[in-house]
Amino acid sequence: MSAPTAVESVVNVGADLLADAAAGQAVDVTRVDWQPPMAGTAADLATVAGDPRRAAANERALAAVLEVTATLVDVVPASEALGLEAGEFLHAGPPIAWDRASGPLRGALMGGAALEGLVDDPEDAVALFESGSSVSLEPCHHRSAVGPMAGVVTPSMWMWVLEDAATGRRTYCSLNEGLGKVLRYGAYGPEVLERLRWMSDVLGPLLQTAVRAVRDESGPVDVTGILTQMLQMGDEAHNRNRAGTLMLLRDLSPALVGAGDPGDIAQALRFVGGNDHFFLNLAMPACKLALDAARGTEGSTMVVAMARNGTDFGIQTAGTGDEWFTGPAQLADGLFLGDYGPEDANPDIGDSAITETAGIGGFAMATAPAIVRFVGGSVPDALATTRRMHEITLGENPRWSVPVLEFQGTPTGIDVAKVCRTSVLPQINTGMAGRVAGVGQVGAGLVTPPAEIFPKALARLAELAENQSKGVGGAA
Amino acid sequence: MTTHVELRRGAYADSVTLLQVSRTVQGLPGVSAAQVAMATPLNVEVLLGMGFEVPEEATTNDMVVAVRLDEGGSLDDVLAGVDAALRDSTRRREGGSSEVAPPRTTAAALRRAPGSVVVVSVPGENAFVEAVDAVEAGSDVLVFSDNVPVAQEVRLKELATERGRLVMGPDCGTAVLGGVGLGFANVVSPGPVGLVAASGTGCQQLLALLDHAGVGVTHALGVGGRDLSAEVGGRSTLTALDRLDADDDVELVVVVSKPPAPEVAAAVEQHAASLSTPVELALLGAGQPDLTEAAERILARLGREVPQWPVTGSTAAPSGGHRLRGLFVGGTLASEAKLLATSLLGGAAEGDHTFTDFGDDAYTTGRAHPMIDPTLRLEHLAQAAADPDTAVLLLDVVLGHGAEADPAAQLAPALAGVDKPVVVAVVGTASDPQGLERTVDALAAAGAEVHLSNARAVRRAVELVQEATR
Numbered sequence: 001m002s003a004p005t006a007v008e009s010v011v012n013v014g015a016d017l018l019a020d021a022a023a024g025q026a027v028d029v030t031r032v033d034w035q036p037p038m039a040g041t042a043a044d045l046a047t048v049a050g051d052p053r054r055a056a057a058n059e060r061a062l063a064a065v066l067e068v069t070a071t072l073v074d075v076v077p078a079s080e081a082l083g084l085e086a087g088e089f090l091h092a093g094p095p096i097a098w099d100r101a102s103g104p105l106r107g108a109l110m111g112g113a114a115l116e117g118l119v120d121d122p123e124d125a126v127a128l129f130e131s132g133s134s135v136s137l138e139p140c141h142h143r144s145a146v147g148p149m150a151g152v153v154t155p156s157m158w159m160w161v162l163e164d165a166a167t168g169r170r171t172y173c174s175l176n177e178g179l180g181k182v183l184r185y186g187a188y189g190p191e192v193l194e195r196l197r198w199m200s201d202v203l204g205p206l207l208q209t210a211v212r213a214v215r216d217e218s219g220p221v222d223v224t225g226i227l228t229q230m231l232q233m234g235d236e237a238h239n240r241n242r243a244g245t246l247m248l249l250r251d252l253s254p255a256l257v258g259a260g261d262p263g264d265i266a267q268a269l270r271f272v273g274g275n276d277h278f279f280l281n282l283a284m285p286a287c288k289l290a291l292d293a294a295r296g297t298e299g300s301t302m303v304v305a306m307a308r309n310g311t312d313f314g315i316q317t318a319g320t321g322d323e324w325f326t327g328p329a330q331l332a333d334g335l336f337l338g339d340y341g342p343e344d345a346n347p348d349i350g351d352s353a354i355t356e357t358a359g360i361g362g363f364a365m366a367t368a369p370a371i372v373r374f375v376g377g378s379v380p381d382a383l384a385t386t387r388r389m390h391e392i393t394l395g396e397n398p399r400w401s402v403p404v405l406e407f408q409g410t411p412t413g414i415d416v417a418k419v420c421r422t423s424v425l426p427q428i429n430t431g432m433a434g435r436v437a438g439v440g441q442v443g444a445g446l447v448t449p450p451a452e453i454f455p456k457a458l459a460r461l462a463e464l465a466e467n468q469s470k471g472v473g474g475a476a
Numbered sequence: 477m478t479t480h481v482e483l484r485r486g487a488y489a490d491s492v493t494l495l496q497v498s499r500t501v502q503g504l505p506g507v508s509a510a511q512v513a514m515a516t517p518l519n520v521e522v523l524l525g526m527g528f529e530v531p532e533e534a535t536t537n538d539m540v541v542a543v544r545l546d547e548g549g550s551l552d553d554v555l556a557g558v559d560a561a562l563r564d565s566t567r568r569r570e571g572g573s574s575e576v577a578p579p580r581t582t583a584a585a586l587r588r589a590p591g592s593v594v595v596v597s598v599p600g601e602n603a604f605v606e607a608v609d610a611v612e613a614g615s616d617v618l619v620f621s622d623n624v625p626v627a628q629e630v631r632l633k634e635l636a637t638e639r640g641r642l643v644m645g646p647d648c649g650t651a652v653l654g655g656v657g658l659g660f661a662n663v664v665s666p667g668p669v670g671l672v673a674a675s676g677t678g679c680q681q682l683l684a685l686l687d688h689a690g691v692g693v694t695h696a697l698g699v700g701g702r703d704l705s706a707e708v709g710g711r712s713t714l715t716a717l718d719r720l721d722a723d724d725d726v727e728l729v730v731v732v733s734k735p736p737a738p739e740v741a742a743a744v745e746q747h748a749a750s751l752s753t754p755v756e757l758a759l760l761g762a763g764q765p766d767l768t769e770a771a772e773r774i775l776a777r778l779g780r781e782v783p784q785w786p787v788t789g790s791t792a793a794p795s796g797g798h799r800l801r802g803l804f805v806g807g808t809l810a811s812e813a814k815l816l817a818t819s820l821l822g823g824a825a826e827g828d829h830t831f832t833d834f835g836d837d838a839y840t841t842g843r844a845h846p847m848i849d850p851t852l853r854l855e856h857l858a859q860a861a862a863d864p865d866t867a868v869l870l871l872d873v874v875l876g877h878g879a880e881a882d883p884a885a886q887l888a889p890a891l892a893g894v895d896k897p898v899v900v901a902v903v904g905t906a907s908d909p910q911g912l913e914r915t916v917d918a919l920a921a922a923g924a925e926v927h928l929s930n931a932r933a934v935r936r937a938v939e940l941v942q943e944a945t946r
Contacts, residue, residue, distance in 0.1 A: 007593050007656040011585040011615070013606045014597025017848065018620060018659060021877035022595070024909070025656050030589040033578040034598055034606070042601045049608040050631040180518040274517070335495035338522040339502065339509050373492040384577060390587075391580045421605065422580040443495075 041420040041455050044462035048417050051465035053299025061294035061302045061318040062394045062413045065358070068293050070286035071220035073163045075208040077200070079155035081172050082143050086116060090140045092151025092351040093309025094324040097137065098129040102310030104186025104346050107437030108150030111188030115196050116154045122188040141305055144292070145172040146284045146351035149184035149433055150310065157196070158204030162223060162285045169292065171285040175199055175207070178275040180441055185433040186346070187440035202264050203271065209259035210252045221251045223286040226279070228399050231360065231410070236368035237283040238352055238361030239429040239444060244279030245272065284351065287358035294318040299468070301461055302394060303414040306357045306426065306449060310349035310433070313449045317416055317457050319464065325457040327450030332432050334445010346435040348447045353428045359397050359412035362427035362446065363389040367402040371429070385427050386411065392418040392426065416461065419454040478545040481528050487539040488514065493565045500561040506549025511542045512558060582609035595658055597621055603646060604628040611641045618658050618698065619645030622837060626707050629700065633711035642715050648698035649676025650876070652683070659698070660847055662876040663907035667692020668727035668778060670720035672713055674703045677806030678732050678760065678767055680874060680903050681930055685771035687905035688928055689783050694725045704736030710744050721751040729753050730774055735761035766812055768931040785929040789920025791897040794944030797867035800937055801860040802831035803853055805846040809872045809901065813934045820938045832856065847879040854890055861894040867944035868897045870937040872930060873919070875904030875912060882910060884918035891922040897940045898924040901933035
């Protein structure tokens with residue numbers, strides 16, 4: 001037992017008077033800007049804080065996430081990668097049925113049905129989904145996958161396959177179609193389906209050849225490593241993936257040039273090079289691969305998924321198994337394409353908030369000053385956003401650092417308890433889909449989850465902690 | 477209706493900037509639709525969708541300015557507006573602070589200032605969570621907050637024991653760590669005494685008396701009023717004893733507490749006996765020495781002389797009435813007064829006299845502690861002074877960091893108007909920021925008899941009551 005020593009610094013949380021009294025004695029005082037927690041959470045916060053498992057569980061959960069290195073090992077159709085069969089549709093966000101599905105999700109499902117030949121005209125798919133007899137909907141997250149925006153995956157779509165070298169665990173994501181009128185934004189016109197068919201017939205096989213060649217010759221592309229670099233090059237890996245896309249092209253091009261017909265290759269290179277978001281569909285499964293490592297950590301209050309289906313926003317935590325905590329998806333605040341306005345936008349949609357869950361995207365806004373004007377914000381606002389996210393996270397990612405913040409690691413591991421304590425909500429950068437099926441993208445901006453899902457998750461964590469202390473049993 | 481599309485070769489702005497410019501231009505008078513964008517395939521598609529014709533020679537490196545005007549709209553004005561919006565978009569933005577926002581949780585604060593001692597004074601239902609942050613980050617914590625459930629106190633102290641940290645509190649009003657006072661703390665010189673206190677104002681009384689006797693206190697570790705209860709089991713007291721035992725500057729450890737649970741007292745005594753530093757237990761309660769006697773014992777064990785406890789001023793002679801009215805800001809001082817006066821005046825007179833603790837929860841809900849805000853006690857003082865049944869008024873004034881900057885400023889004028897005897901215990905040290913001597917003199921000049929020892933003040937007040945009723 002060490003002897004008490006003179007106090008050199010004090011952290012004061014509460015009455016300023018006591019901080020003043022310490023400061024008056026030439027002691028350094030750090031004042032906490034304390035505010036009451038979200039309504040109705042005080043008792044649950046105390047229960048969770050007192051859970052003897054929590055501190056170690058959160059340490060383990062965070063360490064597990066940080067240990068994962070995602071590598072690009074294959075590109076295969078979803079039928080092969082996920083065993084997806086005709087009539088099975090994956091979608092973004094928590095579970096939802098057709099009757100509650102939003103416009104863009106419906107549009108993407110209709111386009112997907114036509115792509116798979118279930119209907120000739122996408123419009124005919126409405127009856128198909130209404131009857132529900134030969135089709136089924138399931139979240140991407142339930143199949144180790146993630147999908148941007150509507151996130152619709154059908155058996156014939158080609159998927160990136162990412163693997164954690166240490167454990168062999170895998171995650172999957174479709175190939176990015178580009179911006180504008182695209183399926184994931186709910187568009188299903190002929191040009192959308194034509195592009196998707198070209199991606200399945202030409203792009204997917206070419207990428208498969210290239211990815212396998214790189215993998216077999218020099219080891220798989222280190223996606224986590226590319227993320228490390230792109231964060232230093234002005235990408236936050238959600239709404240800006242420009243550097244990441246170019247680095248992927250750099251890594252795949254030598255193998256791609258011999259992979260097939262020169263005309264096809266040129267078209268593939270043009271397509272990838274012309275789509276600044278192409279890398280997003282690798283950033284997302286890399287983040288999921290890391291976060292999934294923390295799933296099932298009993299007692300942990302860390303968020304392992306944030307996802308939206310255009311109607312509901314859901315989160316899952318490491319300590320609550322596969323349960324989703326949901327609330328209404330919010331409208332993003334941002335800028336609109338063309339003469340679209342807020343009335344045209346659908347509420348928040350997509351699994352891409354997995355990037356923020358892993359500490360990048362909106363959480364790494366400070367590293368992407370080029371896009372801060374999405375919110376009419378300034379560069380200092382971007383720095384403040386990243387700093388603010390450190391208030392609700394468990395730690396920092398030593399690999400993913402932000403140069404302008406003195407190479408501080410990105411804020412990683414959203415803590416449900418800290419969100420409830422501070423009322424600081426995770427900041428998400430997002431694209432906005434049109435409200436009406438078939439419209440496509442209408443803008444981009446910033447959004448947060450609905451606040452109430454965090455107290456819901458906290459209540460469940462508190463209940464599990466109480467059961468544990470009574471010996472009733474652990475998490476589901 | 478005028479439609480205008482122009483290509484600006486080699487002009488570039490990023491897409492987000494151009495979205496903002498477009499929005500600005502759309503808001504200009506006379507504009508029905510507008511889009512300013514780089515001529516990427518996506519943007520060309522958007523422009524076509526809006527009904528604009530885009531020149532075929534447009535490349536992704538060209539900027540397209542497309543506007544459609546209402547009847548009577550001026551193209552020149554609108555194009556000037558486009559240029560202004562583009563110019564504004566590159567201008568350095570005002571607003572947006574580069575200052576770092578303060579931390580929002582104790583955990584976040586400790587990431588910025590690791591190793592700090594944490595002082596928690598948020599509402600009781602929220603205090604545990606902040607205190608757990610402190611202990612988990614490896615910091616000692618003083619929990620000033622009251623109304624913390626006892627189960628949370630136990631859990632917090634279990635956690636602290638696991639991590640080798642000290643929890644001072646909950647409801648810990650004062651601590652001195654190596655000369656630095658936290659909470660309501662008096663300014664003391666370092667010296668041979670180390671205090672463990674389960675009583676805030678009891679601790680402050682000892683600090684004041686020892687300071688007057690020229691004996692310094694290196695550390696005073698508050699542990700919270702419930703620490704020696706059966707539920708809490710003296711966890712912080714045991715940790716604090718070990719801390720003080722490990723400090724070579726501490727020659728005598730003193731434990732001051734309300735009456736402990738017997739099994740906890742036994743455990744503390746047993747632990748104290750195992751330490752290399754001698755331990756003096758000053759346990760308050762009926763039949764136990766008062767705080768002043770405890771101070772005298774400490775001085776005796778250190779081989780120091782017991783000084784005269786100072787008395788300043790003289791008060792009015794009693795002029796009727798039969799009740800002793802004690803109006804206190806210090807909880808331990810109030811209970812010491814009640815115990816002592818009741819034993820001296822006899823059980824028969826018990827119901828007659830009042831000993832109000834304005835620091836009690838019943839008086840502090842929704843308002844500041846009376847050591848900070850004297851309003852409530854001053855109101856009660858005026859009533860008690862006007863009551864013909866009142867024989868003598870007995871008050872305490874507690875000095876030190878955190879307390880009212882000049883308690884005499886309002887109390888002295890209030891006392892000056894009282895024609896009944898007034899006895900005041902001023903608990904403070906010579907170096908306290910309010911000025912002990914100045915405060916004492918101001919109260920004495922207002923007609924009060926001022927003591928440093930609360931027990932002496934009580935005894936004097938009892939004498940005056942006896943005179944009044946003789």
